Amino acid sequence: MRVTVLSGAGMSAESGVPTFRDVETGLWAKVDPYEISSSDGWRRHPEKVWAWYLWRHYMMKSVGPNDGHRAVAAWQDGAEVHVVTQNVDDLHERAGSGQVHHVHGSLFSFRCDRCGVPYDGPLPAMPEPVESVDPPQCRCGGLIRPDVVWFGEPLPSDQWDRSVEAVSRADVAVVVGTSAVVYPAAGLPDLALAHGIPVIEVNPEETPLSDRVTLSLRETSATALPGLLQRLPALLG
Incomplete structure (x- = not known):
């Protein structure tokens, strides 16, 4: 079968x-889902988007x-x-x-936002959620982003x-x-x-x-x- x-x-x-339809608590309670799950949000505030996804990445270890x-x-x-x-x-x-x-996509895969090369380098530790973290840089000068599908992306x-x-x-x-x-x-x-x-x-x-x-x-x-x-x-x- x-x-x-x-x-x-x-x-x-x-x-x-938690899902996007849940009411988040604490630091992210007032975050607009579009701002952290769109390429527009990434271009405007990559440090905030990176912090949110990095926290979700580590949070998965608790479930x-x-x-x-x-x-x-x-x-x-x-x-x-x-x-x-x-x-x-x-x-x-x-x-x-x-x-x-x-x-x-997956919270456990990362790639450059410019050249698309997969990233398997070190990630910053995050024992608790914070509002912003600078994403790592690729050799080409691009920023490392989570390899997930954001609004408007194929x-x-x-x-x-x-x-x-x-x-x-x-x-x-x-x-x-x-x-x-x-x-x-x-x-x-x-x-x-x-x-x-x-x-x-x-x-x-x-x-x-x-x-x-x-x-x-x-x-x-x-x-x-x-x-x-x-x-x-x-x-x-």
């Missing part, structure tokens, strides 16, 4: 990772995969599993998933192509914890449906996708995903 999992912010939120992440990784024992995620964390990888496609073509292929070749697609409103990733479930592939939505809340999927489970990923593959024949009738 070929299974493609499409995961969104809700899945990471179950592990305690771990939940039962939903671990369930998806366990499916690999009897199925070919691809994970297409909108999340920029590494929780799927830390749970053991081997084929993870990050369509919005998705990484290699990750997107692999995601489309994974969805198109699946026997079943499982959509977990996504609001189904952020395109183009939100169009992948419809691509599966257009290919006649069953789509199962796992989300405690109703989404714009709910009326179109094959089956919608009003459960969290940690509750629904363990044992889901074994339940599929009964669920899909």
